[in-house]
Amino acid sequence: MGAGIAHAFVLAGAHVTIVERDEDAAAAARDRVEQAIDGSLERGLEADRASLVASLATATDAAAFAGCGLVVEAVPEDPALKAEALARAEAAIDETSVLATNTSSIGIGSLAGALARPRRFVGLHFFNPVPASRLVEVVVGDATDAQVVADAQGWVEALGKAAVTVRDSPGFASSRLGVMLGLEAIRMLEEGVASVADIDAAMELGYRHPMGPLRTTDVVGLDVRLGIAEQLEAELGERFAPPALLRRMVAEGRLGRKSGRGFYDYD
Missing domain, CATH: 1.10.1040.10 (N-(1-d-carboxylethyl)-l-norvaline Dehydrogenase; domain 2)
Known part of the structure; x- marks a missing residue:
């Protein structure tokens, strides 16, 4: 899922950094994204492969997120694991950045409780396989700032996908x-x-x-x-x-x- 999200943003022209748990996982993630890029080119995407690959970086420390405008967490559906990953990511970004979770069922409010800036936190629920799915749910928590919601909707549209905005509730829509x-x-x-x-x-x-x-x-x-x-x-x-x-x-x-x-x- 994380590789699919990274692939979508790379194709949209973004500079993307993937943070994984270790060097082997980071290398595997890069390979998955590069294979997805190759698949897109084979299907007729008109783009320069070298430029797309150059816009992708990998790391094993959340500090690599410094300077990112958006960070999307995509770890497994474990509340404790997600809370830990989100807290580490939030510590690496500034107050103008947006932090998002790709959870498909865990309440945004429960995850926001571990964050210092819940107003900058939103759900971006992508669907698998990401390249083939047009839908992204934008999940709005009680504390989510209205401008963050608007920005999230804009990012989804920039990916060529459709945003469905839902209130935070179990399982969303x-x-x-x-x-x-x-x-x-x-x-x-x-x-x-x-x-x-x-x-x-x-x-x-x-x-x-x-x-x-x-x-x-x-x-x-x-x-x-x-x-x-x-x-x-x-x-x-x-x-x-x-x-x-x-x-x-x-x-x-x-x-x-x-x-x-x-x-x-x-x-």
């Missing part, structure tokens, strides 16, 4: 609706209502979804979807309780496309 659909599809599979392919085809052909809920879960990652469901269950109740099939598949390492196998086989 997209995760709350998308997870509910995905969980019900898994329950239907669990109950033997229909096959994986037929459940997906019902939504693709009947409701014109570009991708069915089970294949979407594979793309998102079953472990990610499980984490979001558990978060929403804790905040909104048992209607978001993860099905046993989802828990079992995650325990077996069937995480979707990234592991080679989920509801579909990608080997």
